[in-house]
Amino acid sequence: SIVYKRQLLHRVEKAAFIYNTEGHTLGGGEKSRFLTQLETDANSHHIISHKHYIFKNSAVKEELMVIKKESSYFERLQQIAVSGFSPSALTSYVRNPIDFYASKILRVSDMEDVEENIAANTMGSIIHEALDKLYQPYVGRILIKADFDQIKKQMLPELETAYQKEYISTSDPVGKNKIIYEVSLHYIKKMVQSDLDLVQSGCELIIKSVERKLEAEIKIPQIGKVKIHGMVDRIDQLDGKLRIIDYKSGATDKGNVGIDPEDFNILSGDYKKAKAFQVLMYTYLYSLNEAFTEASAGIISFKNFDEGYIPFAFKERGSYKEKMIDAEVLQDFEKVLWSLIQELFNK
Numbered sequence: 001s002i003v004y005k006r007q008l009l010h011r012v013e014k015a016a017f018i019y020n021t022e023g024h025t026l027g028g029g030e031k032s033r034f035l036t037q038l039e040t041d042a043n044s045h046h047i048i049s050h051k052h053y054i055f056k057n058s059a060v061k062e063e064l065m066v067i068k069k070e071s072s073y074f075e076r077l078q079q080i081a082v083s084g085f086s087p088s089a090l091t092s093y094v095r096n097p098i099d100f101y102a103s104k105i106l107r108v109s110d111m112e113d114v115e116e117n118i119a120a121n122t123m124g125s126i127i128h129e130a131l132d133k134l135y136q137p138y139v140g141r142i143l144i145k146a147d148f149d150q151i152k153k154q155m156l157p158e159l160e161t162a163y164q165k166e167y168i169s170t171s172d173p174v175g176k177n178k179i180i181y182e183v184s185l186h187y188i189k190k191m192v193q194s195d196l197d198l199v200q201s202g203c204e205l206i207i208k209s210v211e212r213k214l215e216a217e218i219k220i221p222q223i224g225k226v227k228i229h230g231m232v233d234r235i236d237q238l239d240g241k242l243r244i245i246d247y248k249s250g251a252t253d254k255g256n257v258g259i260d261p262e263d264f265n266i267l268s269g270d271y272k273k274a275k276a277f278q279v280l281m282y283t284y285l286y287s288l289n290e291a292f293t294e295a296s297a298g299i300i301s302f303k304n305f306d307e308g309y310i311p312f313a314f315k316e317r318g319s320y321k322e323k324m325i326d327a328e329v330l331q332d333f334e335k336v337l338w339s340l341i342q343e344l345f346n347k
Contacts, residue, residue, distance in 0.1 A: 009046075021052075065098055069347060076105045077344060084215060084229035087281040090340055091274040122166050123180045124249035127187050127302060128233060129162035130155075131247070132211045134192070135234075143205045148196045155192070159185055187249075187302040194308070198238065206237040216288035220338050223345050228337075232282050242295040244283050245309070248275070252301035258313035258320035264332045268340045275299055279312050280333045283325045294324040 019031045093100035102108045134151050173181040215229035234245040256275045267277045279297035298311035313320035
């Protein structure tokens with residue numbers, strides 16, 4: 001209380017009161033009511049003096065890291081051009097060129113301790129592997145309800161095999177691993193049920209391939225021959241429409257897979273469009289291996305599965321509408337791809 005504070009001053013010859021005038025901080029802002037009363041008390045015989053202490057903050061200047069492209073850089077880049085650029089490698093450069101330099105040029109990865117828990121990306125690998133094995137026997141045929149009866153029977157065995165492949169253990173999953181195991185099973189069930197719902201609603205669904213590796217050699221101006229490659233999780237045909245699908249264990253929204261049709265260059269400038277870049281590159285690769293007129297390409301996100309299949313789209317009047325990928329779209333993407341690789345080789 002203020003009375004108690006005044007009593008403390010009775011036998012004090014000198015007292016210092018400190019307060020912070022900086023707002024928006026803990027305990028900062030205006031002085032206390034007690035100090036204001038000490039200053040304004042007409043009966044007070046205290047001699048009051050004020051001192052202001054100001055800590056001078058100097059602006060912290062952060063300079064961007066600059067790495068000179070020496071001969072060793074181009075030697076390693078040429079090796080990658082021979083082995084192949086993947087969508088993830090190119091989008092990692094878009095996200096952070098320094099990380100690209102460290103991981104792809106220097107081949108230095110972050111040191112990881114041995115984990116007893118399966119990482120989130122490992123869960124994605126388990127789901128991919130299990131779905132691959134579940135659908136592999138039915139590639140190239142029109143799926144019927146009886147097929148799904150068999151697929152459902154194989155869910156647990158295939159999940160167990162995929163789990164053991166990623167995480168060698170003689171015991172059953174426990175703790176966090178048990179949770180990830182069950183979440184993986186949940187996602188697999190939802191994927192299979194989603195396909196079954198399509199079939200039961202009268203749709204014609206044909207799985208054309210799963211986990212298909214695509215590669216091609218392209219000739220880029222000023223550079224020459226460059227190999228590109230990618231692994232497509234699933235290629236199917238729904239009521240005659242060709243779909244090129246990438247599974248994601250993380251969340252995805254329409255904005256990640258859609259672009260403004262007047263701004264294709266955003267694909268190589270904004271990492272938020274990495275998923276759009278990936279599905280376009282998969283479709284581009286597919287076009288160099290298989291002839292087709294148009295195709296849909298998109299993402300199935302297990303994190304927000306209720307969104308369903310999220311296709312590549314063009315932004316029109318504030319909303320994203322699916323855009324079938326034809327020769328014109330592929331030509332626009334090719335320009336972006338060439339430009340990005342040319343930037344990597346630019347001295």
